[in-house]
Amino acid sequence: MAELKRIMYVEDEPDIRAVAELALVSVGGFEVMLCESGEDALARVDGFQPDLILLDVMMPRLDGPETLQALRQKPGLAEVPVAFMTAKVQSSEVESYKALGAIDVIAKPFDPMTLSDKVQGIWDQHVG
Amino acid sequence: MPSGGYQDVVNKLEALKAQFVARVVVELDDNVAKLHAVEGNAAGIRTLKQGYEWLHRLAGSAGTFGFQALGSQARKLEETLKQVVEMDSDDLSGLLATVLDEDFYQRLDSLPDLLKADAGDCAIPLLQRAVAEPEDGALQRVDLISANDEVRRELEQGLSRYGYRVAVFDSPDGYRRDHASTGENLAALVADADLLDAVHGVVAELERHSDLPLVFVAHDESFDVRYRVADAGAGGFFTVPVDIPALADRIQQLNEEREERQGGKVLIVDDDDQLVEHYRLVLEAGGLEVVTVTHPPDVIRRLSEYRPDIVLMDIHMGDYSGINLARMIRFQPEWLGLPIIYLSSEQDRDEQISAIAEGADDFIEKPIRDHRLVKEVKARCVRARQLSKLASLDSLTGLLKHSLVKQELAKEFDRCRRYGLAAQVAMLDLDHFKRVNDSHGHAVGDVVIRALANLLRHRLRKTDIIGRYGGEEFVVILPDCSAEVAEEILQDVCGQFAGLVFAGDGEEFQVTLSAGVASLRNFASAEAALNAADEALYQRKRAGRNGVTLYQSQDPNHRDDQETGA
Known part of the structure; x- marks a missing residue:
């Protein structure tokens, strides 16, 4: 069973990045790279080699789905598990996100105290 | 929980929350006012887009910090605006009128109360800030290059008393090698005049923005040294031992001048939609902030909302004359000092002068090349800012009167x-x-x-x-x-x-x-x-x-x- 250690979190809103860092690093104990945009993620992903990528859906310029597409083009990243973070979680939308290649969708706003558990849960269910 | 324990995380969350509140309070004032300013005005589509993006961010982050009611109201408003922002309608004004209705504004105006109500629920602590933290957690920095131990020590100690973070280097090479690649928060580069040429070279090489305040210090105050320092484009020269209060004062002045040279707020009044849009793009590309009015009766309301540095106004606008509008603006004492510049194809100098006599300050002839327009407008913004500062600031200290x-x-x-x-x-x-x-x-x-x-x-x-x-x-x-x-x-x-x-x-x-x-x-x-x-x-x-x-x-x-x- 593969272990979840390194998470890349892509989010344009600095407040949420700060909370996510607390939630995933201090609470969850994961190794986390925070990216402020899709472009930022594409530039830094090779150096980090994440086990899992969490992508905000709505971002200026490259949005979540576009970032996912671009990540998939990169060598070695065709299979890396990706989950979207979004406020819009009607079941039809969840299905459409999954159709894009995401393993799951996490609802925003998230509870900082339980986000790690949720992420770990998704990992165990789909990958681990 | 691996590091710091539960209480540590809770404390950090509370601190983040407090920062969030402090920021949102300011943003709310600003964005609610801007969105009100749009009311039914098709030219405000850009403001709407910005408002939409702001609501989206607010909706996303408010819930994370426990402001559920604020977050969900922001989300609803975001969705309302989404229709407008994503629509390419020919009848934008019609659409705006139906979307931005009374209900929309009522909900918009409820945001501050929602913030307050939620804040009451979860006992937001006051903003905890470090004692010597001006803003964004970063002190203004002064970079210092000198080969002389004593000079370095004296300046470092002296300037840090004035709240500067001093980064010290003993040679231009060391500076080139070690200096943090960022010019962020850099208030000045202070260097020993002995190293003049090398420092000048490094600065040029690092492509530091050409307006970085440069100050030299020297033991030797000969004409020759001063002249070479002036030739290097320096903004200040001090002899050792350096009079620290005077140096801090000079750095402050140089930064104020630098700030004045940046940006500027322009209000354009012209009934030609396409031309207005062109000017807006040109001026924005030149680093200026622009708001446009294509419907002259809106001008007074826009003035009070936007408070521009200068107004650019066409003389002939359909049913309206720019000259009458200028006179009307001057009815209000608070706009007596506002520079109004006519932008017009009027080429008769006599006509221009009589137009200026009627309450405007200057005349820019159309057509005008884009780069000229930017230069002319920027120069006038700088002047306008200096004047309005003079009127509101204490002349000795530069603080508010x-x-x-x-x-x-x-x-x-x-x-x-x-x-x-x-x-x-x-x-x-x-x-x-x-x-x-x-x-x-x-x-x-x-x-x-x-x-x-x-x-x-x-x-x-x-x-x-x-x-x-x-x-x-x-x-x-x-x-x-x-x-x-x-x-x-x-x-x-x-x-x-x-x-x-x-x-x-x-x-x-x-x-x-x-x-x-x-x-x-x-x-x-x-x-x-x-x-x-x-x-x-x-x-x-x-x-x-x-x-x-x-x-x-x-x-x-x-x-x-x-x-x-x-």
Whole structure:
């Protein structure tokens, strides 16, 4: 069973990045790279080699789905598990996100105290 | 939980939450006003887009911090705006009228109350800030290059007393190698004139923005050295031992000048939609901020909402004449000083001059090349800003004048009422200042006053308001700040100030400072809070000066004890 250690979190809103860092690093104990945009993620992903990528859906310029597409083009990243973070979680939308290649969708706003558990849960269910 | 434990995470979350609140309070004021300004105006589509993006961010983050009601209302508003932003309709005005209805604005206006209500529920702590943190957590930096140990030590110590973070290098090569690649928050580069050529080379090589203030120090004050320093484009020259207050003052001035040269707010009034859009794009590309009015009757309302540095106005606009509009704008005393520049194809010089005689300030002829337009408009913005600063700022210290401090205090008082936030007002007074003037003369006294003004500017945040109240008295307004934090900050300022060494008549001396602090929300009016701060200052003076006293009410039922409750 593969272990979840390194998470890349892509989010344009600095407040949420700060909370996510607390939630995933201090609470969850994961190794986390925070990216402020899709472009930022594409530039830094090779150096980090994440086990899992969490992508905000709505971002200026490259949005979540576009970032996912671009990540998939990169060598070695065709299979890396990706989950979207979004406020819009009607079941039809969840299905459409999954159709894009995401393993799951996490609802925003998230509870900082339980986000790690949720992420770990998704990992165990789909990958681990 | 791996590091720090549960309580640590909770504390950090609370701190993030407090930062969030402090920021949202400011953003709310700004964005709600901007969205109101759009009301039914198709030219406001850009503002709407910005408003939409802001609501999206707010909707996303508010819930994360436990502001559920605020987050879900922001989400609804975001969705309402989404229809407008994503629609390419020919009848945008029609669409705006249906979407931006009374209900929309009512919900928009409810946001501050929702923030307040949620904040009450979860007992938001006051913004905890480090004592010497001006803003964004980063102190302004001065880079220092000198091969001389003593010069380095003296300047580093001296400038850090003024709240600068000093990065020290012993050679231009070391600077090239080690300097943090960022020019962020860099207030000045101070270097030894012995290294002039090499420093000049490094600066050019690092492509530091050409407007970085450059100051040289030298043991040798010969004409030759000064000339070469001037030739290197330096903004200041000091001989060793360096007069630190004067150096700090020069760095401050150079930065103010640099700030004045940047940006500018322009209001364009013209009924030609396409032309207006073209000017807007050109000016924005040139780094200016632009708002446009294509429907002349909106002009007065737009002026008060946007408060531009200058107005560009066409002379002939369908049913309206620019000359009449200019005259109308001048009906209001607050716009008497606003530069109005006609932008028109009128080429008859006599006509131009008579147009100027009717209340405008200048004339720019159409057609005009884009880069010329940017230059002309920028130059006028700089001038306009300098003039309006002169009118509102104290000439010795560059701080707000008495009347404006009181205006700002009244505004802050209302803001605290509205959002249930805490803010402090402090009165500061130099101790035994008369003695300084008597023994060293008024010129030296002025140096002391300017030194305090500069120190305050650097030790406080940009959002704090600092004014010279008169003589050697200053007023400081600290928004989003508890009495305890205010005390800590001002105590620190007192300590720093007491450490400054001034030179007068071959004799060195030091001056101390007393301060009194009062919490705005413990009083029925801004005036009463200011009086209480003055009372506390008086108590401090009686208790031996050189320090800070918080106002203590004599009335046991007074709310002083609830200070940090929020």
